[in-house]
Amino acid sequence: MNMLSFKPLTIIALITSLLISCTREINVDYGVNDVAIYETKAQKHKAKNEAEYIAILYTNLTQEAISPNLLYQTQNVMYSIGDQNVAKEMLLSNYFNSQNLKIPSDVEMRLNVEQFVIATYKRFLLRLPSEAEKQWFIRYIENNSNVTVEMVYTAFAASDEYGFY
Amino acid sequence: MRSNMKRKEFIKKSAITLGGALVGPYILPSGRLFARTGAEKAAHVVMVMFAGGVRQQESVLGRYLEDSQGVSGAAGNIMPNLFTGNAPTKKVVYGLDIPGEPKGTDPIPRIVSSPLASQGLVFNEVTAQSAGHYVGLNTLITGSRGIAQGLKVRPKSPTVFEYLRKHRGFAATDCWFLGNGIGNSTPLLNSSDNLDYGLDYGANMFIPPVTFGSFGRTVLSNAKPYSNLELEPMYNMKSFLDQSFALEKSLQTTIKNTDEERTRVKAFIRNTYTKQSLGQIAYPPSGSGGDAVNVAYAGEILKEFKPRMLALNLSQVDGCHSNFTGYLRSLHRADHIVGWLWEFIQSIPEMKDNTIIIVAPECGRNLNPNPILDENDWLAFDHSDRNAMRVWSVMVGKNVPQLSVGDEDNPVGRLTDIVPTIADIFGVYEEVMGSGYIDPLAMSQFLRV
Numbered sequence: 001m002n003m004l005s006f007k008p009l010t011i012i013a014l015i016t017s018l019l020i021s022c023t024r025e026i027n028v029d030y031g032v033n034d035v036a037i038y039e040t041k042a043q044k045h046k047a048k049n050e051a052e053y054i055a056i057l058y059t060n061l062t063q064e065a066i067s068p069n070l071l072y073q074t075q076n077v078m079y080s081i082g083d084q085n086v087a088k089e090m091l092l093s094n095y096f097n098s099q100n101l102k103i104p105s106d107v108e109m110r111l112n113v114e115q116f117v118i119a120t121y122k123r124f125l126l127r128l129p130s131e132a133e134k135q136w137f138i139r140y141i142e143n144n145s146n147v148t149v150e151m152v153y154t155a156f157a158a159s160d161e162y163g164f165y
Numbered sequence: 166m167r168s169n170m171k172r173k174e175f176i177k178k179s180a181i182t183l184g185g186a187l188v189g190p191y192i193l194p195s196g197r198l199f200a201r202t203g204a205e206k207a208a209h210v211v212m213v214m215f216a217g218g219v220r221q222q223e224s225v226l227g228r229y230l231e232d233s234q235g236v237s238g239a240a241g242n243i244m245p246n247l248f249t250g251n252a253p254t255k256k257v258v259y260g261l262d263i264p265g266e267p268k269g270t271d272p273i274p275r276i277v278s279s280p281l282a283s284q285g286l287v288f289n290e291v292t293a294q295s296a297g298h299y300v301g302l303n304t305l306i307t308g309s310r311g312i313a314q315g316l317k318v319r320p321k322s323p324t325v326f327e328y329l330r331k332h333r334g335f336a337a338t339d340c341w342f343l344g345n346g347i348g349n350s351t352p353l354l355n356s357s358d359n360l361d362y363g364l365d366y367g368a369n370m371f372i373p374p375v376t377f378g379s380f381g382r383t384v385l386s387n388a389k390p391y392s393n394l395e396l397e398p399m400y401n402m403k404s405f406l407d408q409s410f411a412l413e414k415s416l417q418t419t420i421k422n423t424d425e426e427r428t429r430v431k432a433f434i435r436n437t438y439t440k441q442s443l444g445q446i447a448y449p450p451s452g453s454g455g456d457a458v459n460v461a462y463a464g465e466i467l468k469e470f471k472p473r474m475l476a477l478n479l480s481q482v483d484g485c486h487s488n489f490t491g492y493l494r495s496l497h498r499a500d501h502i503v504g505w506l507w508e509f510i511q512s513i514p515e516m517k518d519n520t521i522i523i524v525a526p527e528c529g530r531n532l533n534p535n536p537i538l539d540e541n542d543w544l545a546f547d548h549s550d551r552n553a554m555r556v557w558s559v560m561v562g563k564n565v566p567q568l569s570v571g572d573e574d575n576p577v578g579r580l581t582d583i584v585p586t587i588a589d590i591f592g593v594y595e596e597v598m599g600s601g602y603i604d605p606l607a608m609s610q611f612l613r614v
Binding site: 041044045047070073074076077079080081082083084085086089090091093094096097098133136137140144146147151152154155156158159160161163164 | 342347356372380381388395399403407418422434
């Protein structure tokens with residue numbers, strides 16, 4: 001037998017299986033637009049622990065992961081200060097005194113304040129600002145020429161909301 | 166006649182208004198109207214939580230090696246700044262090391278002019294409410310027996326700071342807690358999580374060996390000094406964000422200073438790093454280790470903030486679990502740094518003659534030793550039996566009577582008395598005792614005598 005009688009059968013079986021298994025893809029369009037989903041402040045009720053706060057903040061500002069050694073040291077220092085706002089503000093001003101930050105310049109902020117405010121809310125609070133929040137910040141930045149990116153970032157990173165997720 | 170009546174009525178109303186203004190209630194930060202119930206005995210209180218489990222036998226009773234190691238004729242007082250009595254003459258190992266001589270043969274000279282016990286009120290035999298450190302610290306700081314110990318757990322009952330801030334209206338920077346380590350939830354002793362009091366009334370806190378140690382310098386010493394012009398927008402924007410988030414009290418995780426206080430605390434931290442690098446921090450001359458660091462930075466806090474209430478803990482004598490000789494040395498040095506602290510307070514004009522210092526161990530140590538021998542073949546002691554619930558207290562300063570109360574056979578007072586005593590000093594005794602959170606058997610030491 002049978003090599004000769006086996007070959008046609010195999011070919012027929014292959015062709016049949018190919019025909020059966022291939023189906024045309026149907027694209028279904030429900031008419032719904034893609035939407036980016038952000039957190040809402042009302043859902044934030046879990047406090048970040050020191051390690052979470054420090055690691056997230058460091059990565060946020062430098063776009064790099066913090067080393068385990070520096071994380072451990074920073075965690076201990078944060079825990080050793082009673083007023084966490086003092087600790088956070090000191091830590092932030094220490095970061096802002098370092099060279100490896102990746103943050104927008106003051107000129108970039110002032111070129112499009114609205115965009116900066118929205119981006120800052122998303123960057124720190126992982127949500128969009130409400131219209132009132134957006135307008136308050138736009139007005140505050142526009143009316144106070146001495147406000148810098150560093151000041152805005154410090155306020156956000158030291159805010160109560162940034163301590164929660 | 167009619168005009169005469171009006172005049173009388175006018176005088177009467179004026180008198181009532183004037184009287185009301187003079188003796189009227191104080192408006193406290195809590196928003197409550199509250200009249201102070203007593204006169205203040207002193208403007209400042211410093212409480213030393215001493216020092217990690219101290220046996221009565223080697224401290225207030227002055228028995229040195231007689232009771233612990235059975236060495237006859239080796240009694241004597243190794244705490245000359247706190248207690249009266251001659252130093253031991255036999256087997257002296259707790260002092261300074263002199264080259265060429267056996268270790269510790271030179272006792273550290275007394276710093277204070279006369280022992281604090283002879284200047285003030287001593288309770289020689291006080292009942293502690295626990296044989297453990299953390300519950301003991303809780304007891305000293307809350308006036309009630311601690312009910313929980315776990316990882317990062319705040320006291321359940323209000324701390325003395327919260328009582329004073331709520332009922333006496335002290336600011337956050339008026340109240341300080343300095344811990345000597347971050348273990349055992351010690352950093353959380355600056356406030357309870359009690360919903361009637363809690364973090365709104367908590368004290369400022371540092372753990373100096375960490376905050377001002379190598380970790381602190383690495384992490385914080387490069388902080389920028391912002392001007393008020395720079396700080397104002399930051400605080401305004403932060404305040405807006407915080408109002409928008411409206412954090413519930415039950416979710417609060419930190420005590421809060423006002424913006425001005427926060428600026429001051431940050432400036433203090435920066436200045437302290439600078440002073441450190443210039444070698445300008447004053448240390449107890451013969452102190453060493455975490456306890457001496459804690460007391461040195463307590464001195465810096467006292468100088469800068471002149472707090473109304475400062476509490477600090479010492480713990481190095483806890484080495485007694487495995488090294489009795491080390492325990493004796495630590496006990497002698499803990500006494501030395503308390504003497505130094507009291508003298509330091511006298512060097513601050515605003516606090517001199519207007520401060521009361523209270524010193525009390527958080528727990529004692531066992532009657533019988535464990536089997537661990539040290540370099541001198543002396544046995545070590547843990548803290549878990551009835552003897553570990555025997556402690557003492559010493560109080561010295563303005564308006565404190567000179568008295569010695571109780572003895573070994575006649576215990577008087579409880580460790581939970583300390584908070585009521587502090588409340589009494591600041592004139593809010595009734596409010597604090599009426600809070601419902603104080604040990605019902607506790608009372609002010611001023612009343613006990």
